Amino acid sequence: MITYEPVGFIHTPFRSLNSIPIQPVAGRNFQGYIDILPEYHECLQDLAGFSHIILIYHFHLSQGFTSQVVPFLDKVPRGLFATRAPRRPNQIGLSTVSLDRIEKNRLFISNIDIVDGTPLLDIKPWIQAADCPDLTSIRSGWLEEKGADFAARFSDNRFTDQDG
Amino acid sequence: MITYEPVGFIHTPFRSLNSIPIQPVAGRNFQGYIDILPEYHECLQDLAGFSHIILIYHFHLSQGFTSQVVPFLDKVPRGLFATRAPRRPNQIGLSTVSLDRIEKNRLFISNIDIVDGTPLLDIKPWIQAADCPDLTSIRSGWLEEKGADFAARFSDNRFTDQDG
Numbered sequence: 374m375i376t377y378e379p380v381g382f383i384h385t386p387f388r389s390l391n392s393i394p395i396q397p398v399a400g401r402n403f404q405g406y407i408d409i410l411p412e413y414h415e416c417l418q419d420l421a422g423f424s425h426i427i428l429i430y431h432f433h434l435s436q437g438f439t440s441q442v443v444p445f446l447d448k449v450p451r452g453l454f455a456t457r458a459p460r461r462p463n464q465i466g467l468s469t470v471s472l473d474r475i476e477k478n479r480l481f482i483s484n485i486d487i488v489d490g491t492p493l494l495d496i497k498p499w500i501q502a503a504d505c506p507d508l509t510s511i512r513s514g515w516l517e518e519k520g521a522d523f524a525a526r527f528s529d530n531r532f533t534d535q536d537g
Numbered sequence: 538m539i540t541y542e543p544v545g546f547i548h549t550p551f552r553s554l555n556s557i558p559i560q561p562v563a564g565r566n567f568q569g570y571i572d573i574l575p576e577y578h579e580c581l582q583d584l585a586g587f588s589h590i591i592l593i594y595h596f597h598l599s600q601g602f603t604s605q606v607v608p609f610l611d612k613v614p615r616g617l618f619a620t621r622a623p624r625r626p627n628q629i630g631l632s633t634v635s636l637d638r639i640e641k642n643r644l645f646i647s648n649i650d651i652v653d654g655t656p657l658l659d660i661k662p663w664i665q666a667a668d669c670p671d672l673t674s675i676r677s678g679w680l681e682e683k684g685a686d687f688a689a690r691f692s693d694n695r696f697t698d699q700d701g
Contacts (some may be wrong), residue, residue, distance in 0.1 A: 513588075
């Protein structure tokens with residue numbers, strides 16, 4: 374058993390899993406902020422130099438999981454680990470967002486796809502050499518034919534009943 | 538308090554925090570595997586279509602944290618959240634690795650920077666639209682002048698005393 378505690382909370386315009394952008398690219402026009410708990414304030418030093426950060430957070434509205442889900446972008450059930458669905462064995466979410474500025478304990482972010490009130494577990498600086506593979510080598514499985522449509526699509530209520 | 542349990546364990550050539558690659562790009566020539574626990578076997582369906590996956594794992598050798606650390610690539614203390622150091626408020630690690638193939642419950646991976654025996658918490662498919670910002674917009678803070686050197690450098694023992 375591994376235990377974590379929130380280092381802050383994420384605030385966004387999205388009050389429920391309905392109508393949130395399905396991934397940050399679709400949330401490009403949406404802004405939010407993160408309030409970091411005071412005891413971690415000093416951990417934020419030097420972070421403002423990074424244009425993008427990776428947020429690791431707890432899907433606090435999700436419970437349980439099924440091994441296969443029908444992703445937002447597909448009509449066929451896919452293995453859970455081949456999707457970013459919120460109901461997972463460990464309810465961990467991951468989003469790369471733009472870091473617009475920092476004011477004291479508050480991080481202003483955009484390109485967000487996260488529900489308001491989400492507990493934040495960690496922040497990593499986005500580093501091209503670590504986080505972006507050689508783009509000529511990418512294969513994207515079931516998503517490959519759906520990719521072009523990605524930024525335009527928003528979530529429906531497919532997961533709401535399961536995640537409420 | 539948020540609790541998770543391992544969904545599998547990561548096996549690599551790196552028995553300690555000494556001499557592991559500092560990030561996956563430096564670990565390009567190293568291979569390893571992940572054994573997924575049997576109850577999550579069905580979650581792996583469709584994953585083999587993805588060339589790269591994001592591993593979220595627990596830094597099981599790390600304890601505690603300090604607000605500032607001297608990163609491997611620098612000589613100046615930096616705020617913890619502006620680094621990928623393993624000693625963090627929540628000991629969560631994040632690596633994008635190549636998924637070479639899957640045989641039953643075993644994932645064969647390369648480009649790894651992870652210590653042998655690390656508990657795996659989650660797998661996400663790497664998706665360019667979600668995980669790779671517009672590369673013309675990237676600022677990388679303190680790393681910006683060190684980036685070219687990134688792939689060539691390996692870890693020293695800077696964190697060993699703290700993490701052992």
